[in-house]
Amino acid sequence: MTDTPRLPAATSSPPRPTTSVRRLPELTRSAMWITALVIAVLTAAAVVALWWPATAGLIGADLVKARLDALKIGLSIGVGSGGVVALYLAWRRQHSTEAALSQQERTADDARADAVERRITELYLKAAELLGSDKAPVRLSGLYALERLAHDNESQRQTIVNVLCAYLRMPYEASESLPDDADAEQREQHRALIQEREVRLTAQRLLSDHLKPGRDIAYWGRLDLDLAGAHLINFNLDDALIGTGIFRNATFVGRTDFTRAVFGGHTDLMGARFTGKALFVRTTFTKGAWLNNAIFNGAATFASAAFKERADFREATFSQSAKFTEIVFAQIAAFGKATFGGETYFHSTTFAQDTAFTGAIFANSTFFVETAFNGRADFGNTHFRSDAFFTRAAFARDALFGEATFIREANFANATFLREASFIKAAFIKDPIALGANFARQPVFTDATLVGKPYADAENTST
Numbered sequence: 001m002t003d004t005p006r007l008p009a010a011t012s013s014p015p016r017p018t019t020s021v022r023r024l025p026e027l028t029r030s031a032m033w034i035t036a037l038v039i040a041v042l043t044a045a046a047v048v049a050l051w052w053p054a055t056a057g058l059i060g061a062d063l064v065k066a067r068l069d070a071l072k073i074g075l076s077i078g079v080g081s082g083g084v085v086a087l088y089l090a091w092r093r094q095h096s097t098e099a100a101l102s103q104q105e106r107t108a109d110d111a112r113a114d115a116v117e118r119r120i121t122e123l124y125l126k127a128a129e130l131l132g133s134d135k136a137p138v139r140l141s142g143l144y145a146l147e148r149l150a151h152d153n154e155s156q157r158q159t160i161v162n163v164l165c166a167y168l169r170m171p172y173e174a175s176e177s178l179p180d181d182a183d184a185e186q187r188e189q190h191r192a193l194i195q196e197r198e199v200r201l202t203a204q205r206l207l208s209d210h211l212k213p214g215r216d217i218a219y220w221g222r223l224d225l226d227l228a229g230a231h232l233i234n235f236n237l238d239d240a241l242i243g244t245g246i247f248r249n250a251t252f253v254g255r256t257d258f259t260r261a262v263f264g265g266h267t268d269l270m271g272a273r274f275t276g277k278a279l280f281v282r283t284t285f286t287k288g289a290w291l292n293n294a295i296f297n298g299a300a301t302f303a304s305a306a307f308k309e310r311a312d313f314r315e316a317t318f319s320q321s322a323k324f325t326e327i328v329f330a331q332i333a334a335f336g337k338a339t340f341g342g343e344t345y346f347h348s349t350t351f352a353q354d355t356a357f358t359g360a361i362f363a364n365s366t367f368f369v370e371t372a373f374n375g376r377a378d379f380g381n382t383h384f385r386s387d388a389f390f391t392r393a394a395f396a397r398d399a400l401f402g403e404a405t406f407i408r409e410a411n412f413a414n415a416t417f418l419r420e421a422s423f424i425k426a427a428f429i430k431d432p433i434a435l436g437a438n439f440a441r442q443p444v445f446t447d448a449t450l451v452g453k454p455y456a457d458a459e460n461t462s463t
Contacts, residue, residue, distance in 0.1 A: 123149050124156070131167060136195030143167075143202055150210070150220060157220040164203045165226050172200065172231040174253070197233065204235060211240040222264050237261050238279075244287075247272050258283045269294050280305050291316050299342070302327060313338050324349055332375075335360050346371050357382050368393050379404050390415050401426050412437045423448050 130142025150160040210220040224243040234254040244265030266287040276298040321342035333355040354375035410432040421443040
């Protein structure tokens with residue numbers, strides 16, 4: 001591997017708080033002379049005021065004593081005023097000293113911060129250089145250098161996660177079995193592919209280790225992941241707490257595990273392909289979850305997941321079993337034109353708002369047992385090619401099965417329909433079972449067919 005991945009620039013550290021001491025205006029020579037003159041005038045005025053008016057009518061020893069007291073008081077006023085000025089000048093000197101020290105500390109802090117940022121940039125660029133090496137051990141050292149950098153510099157963690165994601169987005173050619181008659185060049189290429197696989201697994205492990213809180217390894221925070229188009233091997237983010245997750249058109253090889261993961265932002269899995277088992281057990285999708293055109297070649301399990309906003313599975317393909325049991329879809333759930341190849345379970349799931357399975361195909365047994373449809377449920381033109389169980393399901397609003405096809409058993413035993421139940425042009429190849437079903441309104445079977453006959457004729461001839 002010789003191409004260096006395009007890496008994001010290292011981010012600067014956040015602004016540092018400063019507590020500077022404000023410098024006072026300079027004390028001029030004229031201001032000092034004016035202050036001295038004012039003190040002298042005040043002293044003289046006090047002496048004069050106490051010398052004559054205060055001694056009027058006194059004679060002899062009393063007069064001499066009063067005038068001496070007046071002189072003492074005037075001089076005390078002068079000395080006191082001078083002391084006040086001296087204290088002020090001492091305070092100014094102290095303030096100037098503190099201001100100078102503050103400026104020195106601020107300059108030293110800036111110098112240290114600049115040195116730290118230069119060091120971070122140097123380490124970042126060195127790690128990027130190592131990742132571009134054609135030698136796998138060197139690339140591994142680059143990954144571990146980035147891990148150390150993220151551990152010591154919280155402000156750089158999103159940038160470093162972006163680097164790891166950028167590396168995983170690089171084109172990757174999976175290694176195949178080496179033929180017995182392979183020549184030296186083929187063996188060397190095979191060895192390089194195996195080593196690259198180990199490098200990629202290490203990058204995945206670093207993401208997995210540091211995006212899971214509550215572990216001994218340092219948690220890097222709720223960071224965003226951009227793995228669009230990435231080739232991921234046995235990808236594991238169980239118990240992870242992340243921000244936005246972008247996995248559009250990514251390929252997940254082997255087992256994929258998002259059990260108990262929490263996506264704080266939007267989750268984009270449009271066009272993603274899962275070759276093995278995909279686990280989303282108790283996964284929380286805080287924002288919209290987009291899985292349009294996703295392909296699940298292995299079993300897919302979303303049991304007890306929480307979709308807080310829109311969940312979009314339109315045109316998704318589930319080749320094996322799909323489990324959506326005990327889920328709460330808080331907003332719109334879209335499964336239009338989705339294909340379910342294996343057994344499909346929506347047992348005890350709640351659709352809080354409208355849901356649409358328009359044009360979906362269920363090739364195997366399908367279970368909507370005790371499912372709650374609180375919004376409109378649209379199964380128009382849906383194809384049930386095997387048994388379909390809606391036993392004890394509850395439809396709080398309109399239930400639309402127009403042009404739906406039920407090849408085998410359609411079981412609505414003990415289901416509840418509180419609003420319109422429409423089966424216009426629906427086709428039932430076998431008799432539908434509705435034992436104990438509760439229809440608040442008369443169900444509509446206009447132009448429906450039952451066991452190959454128009455519904456009205458079939459109803460009249462059934463025993």
